[in-house]
Amino acid sequence: MSDRAQEYDFFPAHVVRTRRLGPTVLRVTFGGEALRAFASGGRDQSFSLFLPQPGQDEPNLPYAEGEGWFAAWRAIPADERAVMRSYTIRAQRGGVGAAPGSAAEPPEVDVDFALHGVGADAGPATTWASTAGPGARVVLLGPAVADNRSVSFRPPADAGFVLLLADETALPAVGGILEWLPAGTRALAWIEVPDAADVQDLPAPDGVELTWLVRAPGAPSGLLPALRAADLPDGAPYAWIAGESGTVKELRRHLVRERGVDRRAVAFSGYWRRGASEDRLREEAYADRS
DSSP states (O other), X not given: OOHHHHHEEEEEEEEEEEEEEETTEEEEEEEOGGGGXXXXXXXXXXEEEEEOOTTOSSOOOOGGGGGGHHHHHXXXXXXXXXXXXXXXXXXXXXXXTSOTTOTTSOOEEEEEEEOOOOGGGSOHHHHHHXXXXXXXXXXXXXXXXXXXXXXXXXXXXXXSEEEEEEOGGGHHHHHHHHHHSOTTOOEEEEEEESSGGGOXXXXXXXXXXXXXXXXXXXXXXXXXXXXXXXXXXXXXXXXXXXXXXXXXXXXXXXXXXXXXXXXXXXEEEEEEBTTBOHHHHHHHHHHHHX
């Protein structure tokens, strides 16, 4: 068995409940006994979520193929195979990766969906989440060990302060990071959302300065102007940036080229790209590997 096979596993699950957190944020809670072995690494723990196509009762995903599952999945016609999307675990209860004191609870994970588009303009994940009810079946491909490669937030012990920059798609990850930060950590965070009602009360230790930005409809991101105008503390930062890939690149470029931050101290991830679906991005990545 490969290291990757040991690090990750498939977890069949179902919807337990849903809750609207704001105009564009929907929390879906998944449950199922298989999730008791789901070993979330906390922070910005990402995983792959497989959803059924319209009219299907469960995702068409040949994960019984073992390491050959990906090739088998790609061989299924696109309109029949499970929809695959990347998400972040917002919270976990029960199971090996849960917070202390919750191990006896039923195994559940919370996943926050950023709802983009409506009607014909909505993507398959937004459409599914908006209509999913209790019992709807999914499959998670996630960590079987807590210390896994799908956790990107790894600040060095000698970082002078932490810098977080994110849009609404990375809001769950920021929430997980803030809850993980040790007491006394100096951190500055900017989070951009498309509606003021999407602002959340995120628990954070003392020493965290959290700034919310509300993006006007059709307006460009305000993250870069906010960072340019910021008077950052002294010391070498550890920066974590996630959101729309073009904005992420601009923010990283500003930190490295204009502020002189060591590029090795900047963790960055393009969660989405304006004008491109996740399916297209995955196909491009697959073509690059071929």
